[in-house]
Structures are given as structure tokens and as C-alpha cells.
Amino acid sequence: MYKQFTLTGLRLALAGTVVAVLSACGTVSQVDDAGRTAKPVFPSMDSASMPEGYYVNLENLSKIAPGVSKKQVLELVGHPQFKEGMFGVREWDYILKFRQPNGQPDKVCQYKVLFDKDMVAQSMHYLPADCLEKPAQVQTPAAVQALSVSEPERISLSADASFGFGSSTLRPEGVAALDNVVSKLKQAQVSAIDIVGHTDRFGSEASNESLSLSRANAVRNYLVAHGVPGSIISVDGMGSTQPLVNCPGAKSAAVINCLAPNRRTTITFQTRH
Numbered sequence: 001m002y003k004q005f006t007l008t009g010l011r012l013a014l015a016g017t018v019v020a021v022l023s024a025c026g027t028v029s030q031v032d033d034a035g036r037t038a039k040p041v042f043p044s045m046d047s048a049s050m051p052e053g054y055y056v057n058l059e060n061l062s063k064i065a066p067g068v069s070k071k072q073v074l075e076l077v078g079h080p081q082f083k084e085g086m087f088g089v090r091e092w093d094y095i096l097k098f099r100q101p102n103g104q105p106d107k108v109c110q111y112k113v114l115f116d117k118d119m120v121a122q123s124m125h126y127l128p129a130d131c132l133e134k135p136a137q138v139q140t141p142a143a144v145q146a147l148s149v150s151e152p153e154r155i156s157l158s159a160d161a162s163f164g165f166g167s168s169t170l171r172p173e174g175v176a177a178l179d180n181v182v183s184k185l186k187q188a189q190v191s192a193i194d195i196v197g198h199t200d201r202f203g204s205e206a207s208n209e210s211l212s213l214s215r216a217n218a219v220r221n222y223l224v225a226h227g228v229p230g231s232i233i234s235v236d237g238m239g240s241t242q243p244l245v246n247c248p249g250a251k252s253a254a255v256i257n258c259l260a261p262n263r264r265t266t267i268t269f270q271t272r273h
Contacts, residue, residue, distance in 0.1 A: 029091055035066075035116030035122025037114060037123070040112050052097075060077060073113055090115040091113065095108065096131075112127075152268050156266050157178075157219070159265060168214035168217070190232065194234050197237045198239070198262060198263065199240050200256070216236060219267065244262055
């Protein structure tokens with residue numbers, strides 16, 4: 001009887017020792033009862049279940065704050081990636097990855113959540129400590145170029161004044177207007193030019209699209225013939241799909257006159273400072 005009692009007591013003592021050891025494994029950072037530590041100890045990343053880390057939902061991560069439970073931490077960022085222990089564990093460790101701007105490599109950080117004696121999260125730590133600070137902006141050549149480009153400027157030429165009726169042949173008035181455009185373009189460092197032709201709603205969709213594109217090409221050809229690089233010019237014909245005004249009614253002189261703003265060719269260009 002005495003021997004059996006002794007063995008039973010020994011087993012209980014050993015079980016208590018195991019629990020104590022395992023509990024100690026869960027507080028390697030010497031976490032106090034309030035869930036805080038003066039010196040967080042981060043485990044070797046090689047011992048993690050995912051040493052490469054995983055991408056975390058930033059909104060979920062921001063919700064981990066003093067007062068959340070272990071269950072809530074699990075729901076927000078998943079299971080810890082290290083085996084800190086089985087019983088009384090009061091610190092959970094993670095390896096997290098964060099996307100960086102401008103094509104920079106992903107940032108990999110260790111993240112630790114500390115729990116108080118009631119297993120409520122109270123403090124969080126990162127390694128490095130500045131993990132979530134925004135990186136300094138790195139200006140790539142493309143970014144520098146984009147900063148030096150001005151807001152687009154647009155010139156609208158009346159199709160009625162620039163072309164004959166139903167034609168893509170420039171009138172003298174259209175030539176004079178384009179001479180002014182050429183002069184303006186040559187005085188600036190132009191990086192891109194977009195020429196788009198437009199018509200009113202009368203006529204078939206196919207004919208309007210064809211006419212608007214032919215007029216845009218006529219403007220392009222004139223600019224190129226007068227020294228504007230063709231490589232920076234794009235053209236398109238939108239037909240009647242982008243009206244500036246809406247004039248209801250059947251075809252008549254009054255309605256045709258009302259729709260005049262829709263019959264146009266626009267030249268949009270950007271300049272570098």
C-alpha cells in the first residue's frame with residue numbers, strides 16, 4: 001500500500017515537473033503576470049514551421065491589441081509557427097511577410113504576442129522593431145520621368161471649319177489652325193500626342209467611325225510633314241460615341257447647327273518641364 005502510494009505520488013510529482021517545464025518553455029521572454037517583458041526573446045527562424053514566413057492580412061493584424069483572447073488571435077493571424085510549449089504558453093511567435101512598393105523585395109519580420117496570467121493578449125513585439133514603418137520612397141527612372149511630365153493640354157479643332165462636308169481634306173482654315181498647333185508644339189518639349197476624330201450622330205456608325213479616323217489621320221500627317229515626330233503620335237476615330245452636346249430631333253438645319261460642337265478633332269499632348 002505504502003509503495004503504491006509512493007509511486008502514485010512520484011508520478012504526480014513528475015507530471016507537475018513536466019507541466020512546469022512546458023510552461024517555462026512558453027515564457028522564454030520572462031513574461032510577467034501582466035503579459036509584458038523587458039526583453040523579448042525571439043526564437044531562431046530556422047525552427048519555425050514556415051521559416052520563409054507568410055503574408056498576413058494587414059487589417060486583421062491591426063486588430064490585435066491588448067485585451068484580445070487567444071482564440072481571437074488565432075482567428076486573425078492563425079496558429080503560431082513555433083513550438084513554444086503545450087501548457088500555460090504565454091507567448092506566440094510568427095514570421096510574417098509584407099509587400100513593398102516600387103518592386104522592392106518583400107519585408108520579412110518576426111512577430112510576438114505576449115499573454116498575461118489569464119491568457120489575454122497584452123503586448124506585441126516585432127523584430128526588427130521598425131517592421132511596419134513605411135520604407136523610404138525609391139524613385140525609379142520611370143517615377144522620375146513621370147514627375148517631370150505636365151498635365152495634358154487639349155486643343156479642339158472644329159471639323160466644320162477644318163474639313164469639307166463629309167471629307168477628310170483640310171480646308172485653308174484647317175491648315176491655318178494646324179500651323180498654330182505646330183508652332184505651339186515646337187516651342188515645348190512634347191512627350192506624347194493623341195489625335196481623336198469625332199462626328200455628330202447623323203450617318204451610319206461605320207461611316208462616322210471611318211470619317212472620324214480619316215480626319216484624325218489627316219491631322220497627324222500634317223503635323224508629321226511639318227516636323228512633329230510621328231513616333232509620339234497616336235490616332236483614333238470615335239465617330240459619334242462621345243458627344244459634347246445632345247440635340248434631339250430629326251435631321252434639320254437647326255439640329256445640324258446645334259450638333260456642331262460634336263463635329264471636332266481633338267489634339268491632346270503632354271510636355272516635359
